[in-house]
Amino acid sequence: MASKVKWVTDIEKSVLINNFEKRGWVQVTENEDWNFYWMSVQTIRNVFSLEAGYRLSDDQIVNHFPNHYELTRKDLMVKNIKRYRKELEKEGSPLAEKDENGKYIYLDFVPVTFMLPADYNLFVEEFRKSPSSTWIMKPCGKAQGKGIFLINKLSQIKKWSRDSKTSSFVSQSSKEAYVISLYISNPLLIGGRKFDLRLYVLVSTYRPLRCYVYKLGFCRFCTVKYTPSTSELDNMFVMIINFHGGGLVNNLRLYLESTRGKEVTGKLFDENGNYFAESSLWGCVCPVMNNDKHCFECYGYDIIIDDKLKPWLIEVNASPSLTSSTANDRILKYNLINDTLNIVVPNGEIPDCKWNKSPPKEVLGNYEILCDEELAQTEGAERDLRNRSGPSIGLKGSRTRETGKTALTTWK
């Protein structure tokens, strides 16, 4: 007799709980025997910390990877992207191609970013190149826009310069570490309003890499009109964090095609979107990610499009919000969880970490395969993908581009 899946959650949200209940799963506490635990990021830290000595059994799965922060902490993501770029450049991969201004053609999907205080001097050099630009300071360890502020003068971040000049072996507590990125001062506006895009990407395993992108996303609009004037720096909270409501990404395409034309819109949705969602996982994070077979993760990608229709990856969230503000919002998130569970807990049965994590196409729901390394592998049989050390990344990079439509999918 098949016993029911036992679940625990730290996140008390109806979109989760309704999905568990509709599968007939049984709620338990964390001290009991559980099969499925939707954890908060704090809990996952405890579970996988060395002191805890926690061992997950084969019939237990959790919704975070142990070192997800390699992707979701702002400073580590930037570090990994920079490392990936250097590796590609070193082996002369075509992906690392630069244009006449020295900017990466394919890998320039994150705004110029530096770590503070570590890269302070490098930052100053860059800052001086365009002194009228605005930069955004974000604390590494915080979420939901806490502690963010804008600067346009070096004097505003004096504090980090002083610290960097002090003895370098005084370890900075991670709470004080910041990243500073070039502020996108020319965002695409719709109805005169600034917005960002939220996309969902599910990773069921990092080795082999299997990731899926959710076909539905969000445009989150500001309630206050956008102006680039620096007096707005004081009202920044209202500009960036406030969030009015959602709209489906398809209507975005209609709007852009109608007002900007088909070619540039096509470029945005079909070409550019391709490289960074997949690159961020594949090249940047895969090599460093601890691929614990008990884990899967659903990331929230925050993207801003500028007025030249270039997308910029701003942040990747390990715990995308499951709160809903409208009925459509709730439906989308409910379906997101539903499709996620269908993929990671096949048939709603007691999980077995030994399975090959290859779901049949029918259960994908609104997910689309973003990258399936194994699938691509069987099609590009002559390429050796078994070793994942440095030099072969270039090979993988080029394989990525050539296999094109089979392994990758484009934004729809």
Next chain:
Amino acid sequence: MLQEEEDLSLTIAHIVQKLKGSRLYSQLERQAWVSLQKPEIKLESLKEDIKEFFRITGWEKKLQNAVYSELTVFPLPRHPAAPPEHLKEPLVYMRKAQGSWEKRILKSLNSMCTELSIPLARKRPVVEQKELLNKWNEMGTDEPDLSLFRPVYAPKDFLEVLINLRNPNYENGDHLNLRTHLGLIQVPLKVKYISELKDYFIELSLNTGQLGIDDATQVPPELFENEHVRLGQKVLAEQDSAAAQQYVRQGSPTALRAELWALILNVSNQPEDLLYYEQLKSNVIQHDLLVDSLIYKDVKLTASNDDYYFVFEDYLYQVLLCFSRDTSVLGHFAYNSASPPKSYIRGKLGMEDYAVFYPPNGVIPFHGFSMYVAPLCFLYHEPSKLYQIFREMYVRFFFRLHSISSHHSGIVSLCFLFETLLQTHLPQLFYHLREIGAQPLRISFKWMVRAFSGYLATDQLLLLWDRILGYNSLEILAVLAAAVFAFRAVNLMEVTSLAAAEAVLADLSTLKVMPLLQIFLFATVT
């Protein structure tokens, strides 16, 4: 033959007179003078050479477009001796009904005015003017207290008036027979039979490629889409209004739509147009009108709550507030059965010298009015262009959806056409719905009054409006309404109440309009 020639010269004289007062005329004059400098213009063949010059430089095309626009928009006098009211509406009983409806609306507006002690118009103090100017791009963030304002009327109020329309010359007879019209509209209007509709909408037939059907992802683009896009680009290069109108009957490619509609509506982006818009904007800044609050209320109630249009809230204010003050809109009352309401300077009631049109454009907005503008925000992101397009759409089409007339695109005819189509081709359904107290028009009226805005998905709505422009007629709204009922007929046959019928037809957001129209017109066995 002679009569036709006379009519033609009357028409030509009429159009020439209209165009003489237009900006295009002075531009052509100026161009003609400029051309005299050119070596190819010779004195001996001056007339021919200037004509050739106009042809080469595209001015002839502009003139052609202007003439075409006049022909399309302004109906010609049927008879030289016809009085001007006949141009507005030839049937007396319709004119009377429209007149009393207008009186009711104005009364409602005036009483709201008195109740709230708010003047119809007020000059803003300078401080308030400055404030509004600063906030011009974000009026949506304002949260004025609108609780005391009510919309002057809603579509269902208007429907009741239409239901009670009667032709005093028409004896319906008390006995029911096969020809009795079972619907709500009880006036005898001439509407097209389905065979006539098939001819009229021939470009929508099954053998002709359509955007909205033949551009679906499973269909290879070489079969229709690519060629259609190429054709569209050619039409735009030629800048030919008439060709564009013919072209969009098969749908407009998304990337070309904004330009094509502008070409069809003969809206260009001249500096004078921008100046005119700025002038309207300064009128808004200087004076506050009571209708402004009605507009705010309407936007907040309708567009702001729409999942896709809420983003454009600020644009809607920028367009509608200016629209209320645009006296050039008064021109359309020559062929609109409605007349602009008149108001009198305080204390001078009844004295024509002290009468003003209120609001300045003569159009009192009703509940849902802002939805006429909202879909256009997907095409035009520059406020003055958006404004001009909306104004043209209004004076060509939308005004017919809320005035009482016998015109074939007027709302009364659309309702009658809808009911006739349903009764003739889906008699069982019609009879069933009538029996359970769910007269179909009660459900479809709101769709037609809003030209389906807010009910269909945006991309589908734009495909529908392509055909409105292409055929220069609103009849397609009635056909679509009937097609929707036909599509959901099976479910509708099972309902037993008006509320249940409403529920079946509550959500149209998943419908694809072109297949529905094609099936209803060309693939239904009659």
